[in-house]
Amino acid sequence: MEHLDYETLNTLKQVMEDDFALLIDTFVQDSTDRISSLSELIKGTDGDLIRRAAHSFKGSSSNIGAPTLAALCSALEKKAFENKLNDLAADLDLIEKEFAEVLTQLRAL
């Protein structure tokens, strides 16, 4: 799966016009906040909170055109939903790495 979905991004560029840069900045800031929030949450035992956070992250990633990141969030959401709370650090690690990759590619646009 691609890190970025360029078709979606192109549409966004058309739609957002001058605000496209703002959108990307917002996404970066937002995602950074989400990752740090998740890293706190997975230390705890509240599966529902983790599920909601992962769900929102999935939504924003898919909207911005980052399908792999969305898929990883979805996997985390699923585990949290099934209350499989062990080993979530590995999932978050994958998400962080993917986010770094997305970030690099977004900056390159």
Added chain:
Amino acid sequence: MNDVRRLKILVADDTDTDRLILESIVRKEGHHVVSARNGLEAIHVYSAEKPDIVLLDALMPELDGFGAARKIKELAGDELVPVIFLTSLSDTESLVQCLDAGGDDFLSKPYNRIILQAKIKSFNRMREMHSTMLTQRDQIVQHNNRLLQEQTVAKHVFDNVAHSGCLNASNVRYFLSSLAVFNGDVLVAAMRPNGSMMVLLGDFTGHGLPAAIGAMPLASTFYGMVPKGFSMTDILREINGKLKNILPVGIFCCATMMDINFRKKRLKIWNGGLPDCFVYHHQDGRISPVKSTHLPLGVLSNRAFKDNCEFFELQQDDRIFVWSDGIHEARNPEGDMFGEARLKELFSRNTNPELLFNDIIEGVQQFVGTGEKDDDLSLLEIRMDEPARVNSFAKEASDKFGNSEIEWVMGFEVKPTSFKVFDPLPMLLNVLMEVPSLRAFSSTLYTILAELYTNALEHGVLKLDSNLKKTPDGFSDYYELREQRINQITDGFVRINISHKTNENGGILKVRIEDSGEGFDYQQRSPDNLSSFGYSGRGIALVEKLCGTVSYLGCGNIVEVDFSWVCDD
């Protein structure tokens, strides 16, 4: 875009990027955007901004989309505010939850601009349709209220017109819907001066105001004439003529009219267009149907109108049942009509006549079931009873009428100065037409008075010789001479004396006319050869035919006739 006007759209999403994207898409479509970051904020913004369409993220902090949607729908009340959920949820249960919360649709992430545009368009159409519908609903409510108000006023007026009725007599039972006048049914009843009761049940064609409007002249004519003692046929003719004049073609009144004489235990009945009325004989439970043998009121001109009635001699506690076609045409849920067969069956099954009335009402209502309303049901029962038990008026009038006669005499003299300009006949006839039983004989009475007055004036006062009229030349000479003499006359008179007396079966009217002339040798008058009787020609023969005899008195300057009539009331 060109077919959707600029809308105000609320975007509520806690994810900044998602909200940014959606705001941009919506703004690009030309709409005005208001935003919220959670459910509570969404409700506040909704209340303040009243957006046309609401886009709600399902999962939000503070209050989620489901809660916000419920509140917004509640605030919107009657108005349709489309709520579209924004969701990356895709399981059936979540989507159902969106709709259960009052959501109208959902939009999946990632957002598709084309789909969002189509949804906004389609929901805007729905919203406009809904608002048109609300406006029209309000108009209908308003119109309906006005109609009801008008009907209340009209009913009030009608009730006042019909107020003098005697439907509360102890032997009368009736069933009419409260607004019966607006389904065209009218029931009026009043006492005649002789203590008999006159009742009319009418059913106008059509519904609503057109049907109700004819009830006014009908009731006012009825209540105007019955207490004055006019006969049923006079009243029927009067009403028929009025309705014929007033109502448009196609609107008429099926009616049954009755004159119930409690003293003589006699029923006089006329049925024009209503279903067979039943006369129920108490003694043996037999039914005599009274068929409609006439056209309804308001169809024929008075010239063609037929007023012949049927008569029944009744016994104590015999009952008369009259109904409009509402009973016969009442339908059950299967669409079958109640019909006359079921009605007759009710009568044959009945064992206590006192319960017949309720049996009929209940029978029809049970037949109809819960489906249709029994608004058109009109039923009337009248029981034959002693006058004293009907009401106080019947007792009083019957006591009075039973052994008294109405008798009066009227004298009238035409002076010489007036022969030329004054014709006393219309005035006299007007007086006579105020006598109820004489109304039917207006043309006969006119003929009698006209012949006798003309003879008295022309041959008596003006001394014209009728032999002159035997040749065509003489005819014009006659009228020339008449003109001459009537202009010159300075003395003389014609005295008209009319006496009236009623009896049990009718009455007698004596007309005596005296003139100031010289009279004639009436002894020579040959009774078997009327046309040869020269003095006054054919006219007297006609009067003789109408009155039986014509007697001359004095020197032949006084003539007397008796006109007697039989009254079938």
